[in-house]
Amino acid sequence: MEGFSALDGTREMKEQNDSNPTMRTILEGVIKEMVAKGIYWPEAAAEFEKLFIMEALRRSHGNLGKAATTLGVHRNTVSKKMKEFGIEKGHREEICAEAIPVKRAV
Numbered sequence: 001m002e003g004f005s006a007l008d009g010t011r012e013m014k015e016q017n018d019s020n021p022t023m024r025t026i027l028e029g030v031i032k033e034m035v036a037k038g039i040y041w042p043e044a045a046a047e048f049e050k051l052f053i054m055e056a057l058r059r060s061h062g063n064l065g066k067a068a069t070t071l072g073v074h075r076n077t078v079s080k081k082m083k084e085f086g087i088e089k090g091h092r093e094e095i096c097a098e099a100i101p102v103k104r105a106v
Contacts, residue, residue: 050085053078057087 034044052071056078060066068075082088 046085049081050087053081053085054087 031044053067056067056070057064060070064075064078068078071078
């Protein structure tokens with residue numbers, strides 16, 4: 001994204017957090033606990049990414065394209081991250097078996 005800076009992203013996140021204080025409160029609690037337990041940034045970020053991807057896969061019933069759309073990234077990015085985190089095809093099917101049905105608008 002041209003013209004995008006970290007400050008723009010921070011401002012956008014603040015606006016989103018202000019509109020949903022419950023999410024912010026939950027995240028602050030998790031972050032405080034992680035810092036208190038001595039969890040380093042790379043480990044925390046990787047765990048967040050992995051869980052985020054796994055939830056998108058659950059909701060998309062294992063469809064990489066749909067999961068990528070949900071995450072706002074390219075399908076190849078999801079595939080690469082799955083390999084990075086050791087989420088293999090068999091594991092993906094296991095994730096989908098745990099999927100909670102998503103209600104569709106009628």
